Amino acid sequence: MMELFEIFIIFIESILFSVFITKYFCIVEIRKSIAVSSSLFLISSIVCNLFNTNGIVLGAITLAIAIGTIVYFLKKITFQVIYIPVLYYALIIVTSLLALIIISIVTGISSNQIINNTQYYIYICLLAKFLLCTITGFILYLEVKINFSLTLEKWGILLVKEFILIGCIAIISTGIITNSISLIHLVVILFMLCCVSFLSIFSVYDTNKINEEKLMHEKTLQRLAYQQENVKMIKDLKVDIDAINHRMFYVLEKVKHELEVKNYDKAIGILNDYKQVVIKQDIFVLTNNESFDALFNLKIKEMKMLTDVKCCITISKRDLYDGVHFINGVMSLLNYVSNSEKIDIYISEKVNRVIIKLYFSGFDEIEEDGSYAFIEKAFGFCKSRIVIDLKSEVKSINIVLLNEE
Incomplete structure (x- = not known):
């Protein structure tokens, strides 16, 4: 049964x-x-x-x-x-x-x-x-x-x-x-668990390898997105340059006409007016650091709507500049003085140092002690030397980052 x-x-x-x-x-x-x-x-x-x-x-x-x-x-x-x-x-x-x-x-x-x-x-x-x-x-x-x-x-x-x-x-x-x-069963179970533990090492290795591949893939996609943004900016800049060239032809014709009739003051006035138009055109930075270039250009384009911004960036291609810490530091610095009437920013490099110089005017609501604390926090990812001058009419912030790559 x-x-x-x-x-x-x-x-x-x-x-x-x-x-x-x-x-x-x-x-x-x-x-x-x-x-x-x-x-x-x-x-x-x-x-x-x-x-x-x-x-x-x-x-x-x-x-x-x-x-x-x-x-x-x-x-x-x-x-x-x-x-x-x-x-x-x-x-x-x-x-x-x-x-x-x-x-x-x-x-x-x-x-x-x-x-x-x-x-x-x-x-x-x-x-x-x-x-x-x-x-x-x-x-x-x-x-x-x-x-x-x-x-x-x-x-x-x-x-x-x-x-x-x-x-x-x-x-x-x-x-x-x-x-x-029995004792035999316990020994077999112990041996099997040891095998599982040993195989887990390979699993961790494979998981880590896959994670690295995923991060590389995401970084590649991000780089492509930044490159596409840069291409769009270059196209927009090309349109602006073509427009400038088109207007320049007529401006030169006007200047030529005024010079022919010996109306020198009016010729100079036409040139000065056109000079201001050229100055107000979009700044475009291209350092081959895709992430930095895209975000920096977007930020400058945004600031130029309310502020007179000039910049000079002479840095090489390096992982540091495409890193989130450096980009966030520069963005935070620009945000800090964004209410200024005029801003000049210079970024250069020398051996293992990155030099950031910022000159601004028309903004007096900044305290020296608070500025040191803010900048130290913004660039806290590496050693730095900071010099701030807020007493002059044109204020300045000089930062030297010690890059220990």
Whole structure:
């Protein structure tokens, strides 16, 4: 009688496993997939029962059948094809242990005594399959999907770790149920956990490598965005220059006419007017530091709407200038004096020093002590020397950054 009951339980478990992998992976040939996989599950379980090899051997065979079935019908093997059956097999073990714990708590009897009691053993099996059926139905009804974009080549180690951990769970659960964990079992579990720990080193290395590749990719995308912004600025500047050249032709014609009639004052007035037009044209900085150029040009363009801004930037291409700390420091400095009527900014470099000179006028609401604190905070990412002069009509801020690259 017990033999028939065990076959019935194995049959239920086989059907659940087959239905789960068929529905989860959306296999088109549903009936064929369930029939083939459940039959193989049932046969392998009965054979293992006959030879009393229900532990790791049965687990390995079950996973091999599940993965083989999915690969056969989908014609492909991916990370999910291996990982999802492993997780479901772990769920089978967990529901069995949970059923044992529940029955043990309800009856107040230890696990090894319950296992030796036929009636309680039947209750455990039925409860375990009920829990498994409920969770399986819940997952399939809600269409819960674990979407991975992982590849077997890079993440195969993770699967090996999962297989080892499933083996540990199987050994421990068997020991809990039978109350017979021997020293051999403990040594095997310890060895398996050591393997997991060792494999984790490779996982960390791979994760770090992938993270670095991601950062490089993001930086490349950011650089492309800045380059596109620079191209747009260059095009806008080209339009402005063409307009200047067009106007210059007529200005020169006017000047020529005034000179011919010896109206020198009017000629000089025309030249001065045109000089102011040229001065007000957009400044464009190109240092080949894409991030710095794009953000600096945008900032200057914004400031020129209200302020007379001039700049001279003579720096080479270097990672320092494209770094967020340097850019934020320069932007903060420009914001600090943005209410001035006139601003001149010069940035140059000499050996391992970056020299920033800022001259501004028409803004008296700056205190010397507060300025030192603000600038030290803005350029706190490296050593600096700061000299501030707020007493003159044209105020100045000189900063020397000691670049220790």
